[in-house]
Amino acid sequence: MKKVSSKMIISLLTLTAVFAFTFFIFSPDEAAAAWKKAGITPSGDLKDSGIYTDLDNIIYFIMAIGGFWVIACLIFAGMRLSAAQGNPQARTQGFIGLAMSALGLFIIVKAYDIAGWVAGFGD
Structure with missing residues (x-):
């Protein structure tokens, strides 16, 4: 069985924290507004x-x-x-x-x- 290093665990926890942090900071409405501001208008089709x-x-x-x-x-x-x-x-x-x-x-x-x-x- 392969041993998991502490470096790998720390990097995984860091990525998880960054991913979770973006969900708490940015709401879907803000993301849609940012897309519209950038000129991206998804039609849904x-x-x-x-x-x-x-x-x-x-x-x-x-x-x-x-x-x-x-x-x-x-x-x-x-x-x-x-x-x-x-x-x-x-x-x-x-x-x-x-x-x-x-x-x-x-x-x-x-x-x-x-x-x-x-x-x-x-x-």
């Missing part, structure tokens, strides 16, 4: 906030990174397969690598549908 556009861009970015990863996996599995030279275990590793990269590509392609399905819970 998520569709107007632009969060769906941001999440859409994040999904495209993750899909792009995943696409490059699949290409790298295909190259690596192809190298394993071509270097097998009659070794059945190495050949099996190459074929499994190709199959897993194909499975990864399918998951990446379906990531957008999965994200849309999860986003539909709020409607």
Whole structure:
């Protein structure tokens, strides 16, 4: 079991005190007034906030990174397969690598549908 240091306990208590102090000092009305003073006017509607556009861009970015990863996996599995030279275990590793990269590509392609399905819970 990991021993908890006194330094960690003190930092946790300090953060808890600061967090609790902000609730006692600032009321929600004052926070709303500060937001209005800063020019931030939340409408309460998520569709107007632009969060769906941001999440859409994040999904495209993750899909792009995943696409490059699949290409790298295909190259690596192809190298394993071509270097097998009659070794059945190495050949099996190459074929499994190709199959897993194909499975990864399918998951990446379906990531957008999965994200849309999860986003539909709020409607």
